Structure formats: structure tokens, C-alpha cells
Amino acid sequence: MSNTIIIGASSGGNTLYLTLDNTTAIGAAGGTSSAIGQALTNRANGTAAGSSIVLGAGTLIGVAVGVGDSLGSSIVAGLSLTNRADGSSIGSSTVLGSGNIITVVLSDGIAIGSSFTAGISLTNRAIGLAAGTSLAQYLVQFAGSAVGTSTVIGVADAASKFKPLDLFVGYSSDGTSITIPISSVIGLTAEEADVTTGDWREVLQAILLRAVEHHRSFTWSEQLRTYNAFGMNQLNNSTYNRYFSTTFYTHQCGANVVQEP
Amino acid sequence: MAFVQAPTSLWPGYTSDGTNITIPIAALDGLSAAEADAITGDWRSIMLSICSTAYSHYIGLATADRPTAFQAGAPSIQAVTSGTLIDTFKTTYSFIFNNAYCVPDIADEPV
Numbered sequence: 001m002s003n004t005i006i007i008g009a010s011s012g013g014n015t016l017y018l019t020l021d022n023t024t025a026i027g028a029a030g031g032t033s034s035a036i037g038q039a040l041t042n043r044a045n046g047t048a049a050g051s052s053i054v055l056g057a058g059t060l061i062g063v064a065v066g067v068g069d070s071l072g073s074s075i076v077a078g079l080s081l082t083n084r085a086d087g088s089s090i091g092s093s094t095v096l097g098s099g100n101i102i103t104v105v106l107s108d109g110i111a112i113g114s115s116f117t118a119g120i121s122l123t124n125r126a127i128g129l130a131a132g133t134s135l136a137q138y139l140v141q142f143a144g145s146a147v148g149t150s151t152v153i154g155v156a157d158a159a160s161k162f163k164p165l166d167l168f169v170g171y172s173s174d175g176t177s178i179t180i181p182i183s184s185v186i187g188l189t190a191e192e193a194d195v196t197t198g199d200w201r202e203v204l205q206a207i208l209l210r211a212v213e214h215h216r217s218f219t220w221s222e223q224l225r226t227y228n229a230f231g232m233n234q235l236n237n238s239t240y241n242r243y244f245s246t247t248f249y250t251h252q253c254g255a256n257v258v259q260e261p
Numbered sequence: 262m263a264f265v266q267a268p269t270s271l272w273p274g275y276t277s278d279g280t281n282i283t284i285p286i287a288a289l290d291g292l293s294a295a296e297a298d299a300i301t302g303d304w305r306s307i308m309l310s311i312c313s314t315a316y317s318h319y320i321g322l323a324t325a326d327r328p329t330a331f332q333a334g335a336p337s338i339q340a341v342t343s344g345t346l347i348d349t350f351k352t353t354y355s356f357i358f359n360n361a362y363c364v365p366d367i368a369d370e371p372v
Contacts, residue, residue, distance in 0.1 A: 162302070163299065164297065164298070164302045165299050167304035173298055173299055175294040176286060177274075177284060178283070178284050178292075179282070180281060181280065182279075195275060198266070198267065200267070201328060203268055203271075204271070204315055204356070225346060227308075239362060240359075240360040240363065241357060242357070243357050244356045244357075244358075246308060247352065248352050248354075249346050250309070250350050
């Protein structure tokens with residue numbers, strides 16, 4: 001489940017900056033920024049000459065790679081950084097998903113597809129560049145949609161944004177039915193879900209509550225244009241009324257005129 | 262006939278083993294197997310189908326058979342005539358649940 005950035009060794013003279021903005025959140029979530037710095041240092045110092053690491057005040061991690069083989073090893077450090085951001089030691093995908101921005105700037109017009117094999121993956125997934133496209137531009141990836149969940153910021157990035165597993169943890173489908181764990185929706189009990197003695201209103205409400213919760217978990221940058229869910233409670237004498245409004249942007253329905261009465 | 266609350270009345274073929282609920286795709290308006298796929302599917306489509314099914318079921322009940330503690334409003338459908346979503350339709354489903362009052366818990370103080 002780790003993200004992998006593998007960059008080949010033959011990229012001397014090029015410069016790669018990897019800048020992780022707003023790393024305070026990452027540090028706060030599972031460790032400290034110094035832990036990240038440590039990992040980077042270890043990796044970068046392993047084989048590199050001319051490598052340097054800049055850790056700025058806990059909010060900016062910069063990796064500047066100088067010459068030769070150090071680039072390859074430093075990218076391994078990038079791997080390490082990714083793993084940490086993604087994994088259990090420092091932060092989690094949800095932390096990255098909270099609006100932090102990872103910016104990777106690769107200067108000198110280094111061609112992806114030669115030595116920067118994994119750079120391809122990263123670039124393609126984040127900004128949709130074709131393999132072999134120069135990476136002399138910013139790669140801005142609103143983490144969370146990819147870092148931490150899929151293998152890379154990835155193919156699955158676009159899909160993962162809408163994958164049912166994100167809405168219902170443990171969800172599955174065999175192509176004939178959908179199965180939703182009771183624990184993945186809100187407030188539903190096994191009794192309420194019972195096939196004969198249960199109540200479909202309870203099941204429906206639990207699903208809608210989860211949909212609202214999921215929608216509210218999106219950061220500003222993750223907000224969808226095609227979906228909106230809203231829930232509101234209102235006390236009315238002895239009942240607690242809950243209103244749900246769910247908006248979809250849809251394509252036109254079929255044009256079948258209804259039957260004349 | 263009176264209101265039937267069993268989940269099978271809304272979703273024929275519905276089952277539950279106490280841990281999961283299972284709903285046939287065929288019981289959900291317009292949902293395809295591809296849209297229902299756990300990884301490559303689309304939860305928006307699932308929610309759209311769930312909302313549409315609930316509305317269709319409710320509106321299809323005879324007045325005497327409708328629940329009083331749940332109401333489904335007619336979906337609001339507006340054509341989008343400008344912007345990046347032009348030529349789509351903004352479709353909103355509205356539901357009201359009348360829940361029994363319960364004593365709420367105090368929210369956690371923000372940190």
C-alpha cells in the first residue's frame with residue numbers, strides 16, 4: 001500500500017526539488033518532522049555526494065539533489081518519505097487528504113521515461129501527462145485522493161475518488177448484489193436491518209447519514225461539482241425531524257412519454 | 262393494507278445476516294454492475310439509485326400505505342444551461358424522517 005517513486009540513476013546534473021507543503025499536519029499525525037528528516041538524511045547520505053536536505057521549520061521539506069548517483073539514492077529517500085506519509089509511522093492518508101499539497105518540481109526538463117521512470121507514474125497520475133513528457137513543471141497533487149490509498153497517485157486516483165469502498169468501509173459487490181456492512185453506516189443496528197422485522201426507513205436513513213458524513217469529510221479542494229449532500233435536524237414537539245437533501249448532476253433520462261391515463 | 266416496513270418491501274431480495282446488508286443490484290433503480298463495483302464503481306451512482314428507489318417506492322404506495330414518519334419529496338430537476346456542467350440536470354432528492362426525540366450528547370470541545 002505504499003507509494004513508490006523509483007527514479008533511475010542516470011540523471012546527473014539534473015535537479016530535483018521535492019517540496020512538501022504544510023507538513024505540520026503530517027508531523028502532528030504520527031510523529032515529528034524530524035523523523036521525516038531523519039529518514040531523508042539516511043537515504044540521501046547513503047551513497048550521495050552533493051546531496052543536501054533542507055528541512056525548513058517543520059513546514060517545508062526540500063530535497064535538493066546535486067550530481068551523479070546521488071539523485072537515484074535521494075529518490076529512494078523520496079520513497080521513504082512517501083512511505084512514511086502514507087504508512088503507520090508518520091501520518092496517514094487521511095492526514096495528507098486534509099488539504100496538504102505536495103509539490104514536486106523537477107527542473108532541467110528531465111524527460112520522464114528515461115531515468116525518471118517512477119516520476120512518470122507520479123506525474124501521470126497527478127496531472128495527466130503522457131509518459132515521456134517533460135516534468136519541468138509543477139506537479140500539484142492534492143493528497144489524500146491518492147497518496148496513501150492507492151499504490152501511487154494513480155490510475156486509481158480518478159476512480160478512487162468515487163470508489164464505493166470510500167463511502168462504505170467493507171463494501172463489496174459480486175455484480176449481482178451490493179453488500180454493505182452495518183457498521184459502515186451510521187446508527188443502524190442488526191435488528192433494524194433484519195430482513196423481516198427490520199425497517200427500511202432505518203436502513204435508508206443510516207445510509208443517507210453516512211453519505212452526508214462522507215461528503216462533509218471532503219476538504220475544500222476535494223469538493224465535488226456533481227454531488228452534494230446535506231442533512232439538517234429540527235426538533236418538532238416530540239419528534240426530531242431529520243431532513244436530507246441530496247443533489248446529483250445527471251445526464252438526461254430516457255425520453256419515454258408516460259402512458260395516457 | 263397498511264405501511265410495510267420490512268426492508269424487502271423497498272428492496273426485493275434484500276437480506277441481512279446481522280453484520281451486513283445485501284441488496285440486489287436489480288432492486289436499485291438504474292444501477293449497473295459496473296457502477297456497483299467496489300473499486301472501479303461510483304458511489305455517487307449508488308446513492309443516486311438508492312435515492313431514486315426510495316422515492317419511486319414511496320410515491321408508488323397508495324396513500325393509506327405510506328408511512329407517516331417518512332416522506333419523500335418529488336425530486337427537483339433543473340436543466341443546467343451554463344457553466345462547466347451545461348446540458349446536465351441538477352437533480353435533488355429530499356427525504357424527511359421523523360425520529361423519536363433522544364437526549365443528545367455534548368459535542369467535544371475543539372482542540
